[in-house]
Amino acid sequence: MNSEHQLETILQDKNLLENHRIIAQKVKDNQRISFDEGVYLFEKCDLPFVGVLANYIREKRHGNNTYFNRNFHIEPTNLCVYDCKFCSYSVLIKERSEGWEYTMEDMLNIVKKYDNEPVTEAHIVGGVLPQYDMAFYQKLFSEIKKHRPDLHVKALTPVEYHYIFKKAKVDYATGMKLMKESGLESMPGGGAEIFHPEIREQIAKDKCNADQWLQIHEEWHKLGMRSNATMLYGHIEQFWHRVDHLERLRDLQDKTGGFQTFIPLKFRNQDNQMSNVPESTVVEDLRNYAISRIYLDNFDHIKAYWAMISRSTAQLSLNFGVDDIDGTLDDTTKIYSMAGAEEKHPAMSTKDLVKLIKEVGKKPIERDTLYNVVTDYENVVFEDEVKPKYYALPVLN
Numbered sequence: 001m002n003s004e005h006q007l008e009t010i011l012q013d014k015n016l017l018e019n020h021r022i023i024a025q026k027v028k029d030n031q032r033i034s035f036d037e038g039v040y041l042f043e044k045c046d047l048p049f050v051g052v053l054a055n056y057i058r059e060k061r062h063g064n065n066t067y068f069n070r071n072f073h074i075e076p077t078n079l080c081v082y083d084c085k086f087c088s089y090s091v092l093i094k095e096r097s098e099g100w101e102y103t104m105e106d107m108l109n110i111v112k113k114y115d116n117e118p119v120t121e122a123h124i125v126g127g128v129l130p131q132y133d134m135a136f137y138q139k140l141f142s143e144i145k146k147h148r149p150d151l152h153v154k155a156l157t158p159v160e161y162h163y164i165f166k167k168a169k170v171d172y173a174t175g176m177k178l179m180k181e182s183g184l185e186s187m188p189g190g191g192a193e194i195f196h197p198e199i200r201e202q203i204a205k206d207k208c209n210a211d212q213w214l215q216i217h218e219e220w221h222k223l224g225m226r227s228n229a230t231m232l233y234g235h236i237e238q239f240w241h242r243v244d245h246l247e248r249l250r251d252l253q254d255k256t257g258g259f260q261t262f263i264p265l266k267f268r269n270q271d272n273q274m275s276n277v278p279e280s281t282v283v284e285d286l287r288n289y290a291i292s293r294i295y296l297d298n299f300d301h302i303k304a305y306w307a308m309i310s311r312s313t314a315q316l317s318l319n320f321g322v323d324d325i326d327g328t329l330d331d332t333t334k335i336y337s338m339a340g341a342e343e344k345h346p347a348m349s350t351k352d353l354v355k356l357i358k359e360v361g362k363k364p365i366e367r368d369t370l371y372n373v374v375t376d377y378e379n380v381v382f383e384d385e386v387k388p389k390y391y392a393l394p395v396l397n
């Protein structure tokens with residue numbers, strides 16, 4: 001049964017609660033759901049219900065297409081001037097001996113390692129340190145582009161930009177323009193955490209606040225550029241804080257249209273100051289993907305980081321609103337593993353990703369950062385792919 005039939009079946013169910021019906025009908029009619037309806041979905045609706053609605057939207061937008069890219073990360077440092085309570089990645093400057101600090105040369109050498117590889121994106125994000133200032137990043141971006149013009153530079157979040165612009169005494173609009181001129185091509189979605197001050201002040205009080213995060217994305221979008229957005233969920237927030245977060249993103253997207261992808265990030269509790277907080281269940285993770293898909297009617301894509309939630313949950317998520325599972329990574333990121341993700345050395349070949357997607361009946365599409373199709377793998381058979389063999393069983397007469 002396809003998602004259209006499933007939605008129709010739900011709507012014809014005489015026992016369906018009225019509030020459920022109103023939301024299901026709105027999804028069918030391509031109408032926006034309200035804040036209160038968002039909270040209702042989180043508080044009252046189970047996974048099968050939100051899953052059908054989210055899958056309906058996913059199939060309307062993308063059919064079975066499932067996107068991934070060939071990327072690698074550069075994490076300049078794990079030292080940080082901030083002290084976010086949920087962060088398993090950073091060490092404070094006073095514990096400097098436990099951290100790493102790449103030089104410009106180190107980072108350019110990482111880029112050069114991929115000289116003969118068909119990667120399309122360098123994803124650059126890490127801790128915040130004074131020596132990585134505006135001039136440093138301008139030089140880094142321009143050197144990368146000089147060395148390899150075809151590599152898309154997706155780098156830094158408003159957390160870093162707010163810090164370096166303040167130090168350089170430039171406003172956000174000027175700062176983002178200068179970054180663009182240096183070679184920055186898009187912004188990843190990190191640093192958003194939970195926007196509402198009630199939560200943000202408890203878990204990430206020193207870094208940029210919600211308005212600053214949103215303003216920096218807005219300035220970037222005004223330059224005609226694209227970015228992503230995230231939400232760190234499943235810790236001390238309540239459901240309505242999540243909806244507040246989604247609402248602020250939806251509002252900005254109405255204004256600029258510059259976001260491409262929303263990426264829910266599961267809170268992991270290993271080695272951080274919130275280790276006493278239990279992690280969300282897989283059911284809650286899938287519900288969160290699905291409700292995000294339903295709420296963010298003006299976002300094209302919902303992404304699940306396979307390296308953070310595991311390969312099997314990433315496969316499951318493709319039936320709950322997700323249409324993108326991120327990239328090859330090549331064991332270049334420690335952010336997920338240090339927080340307790342199962343993947344300790346996250347790396348998948350293109351073939352692995354294609355297989356993972358095909359196994360659950362979806363269509364693998366390699367994309368570039370801006371979702372231009374690089375290769376449609378639906379009918380691609382890899383040379384060394386082993387076909388299943390069937391052996392004749394002995395017949396007893």
Ligand code: SF4
Nearest residue numbers: 080082084087090127
């Ligand atoms: S989440 Fe980012 S800003 Fe916060 S402490 Fe960790 S690295 Fe620093």
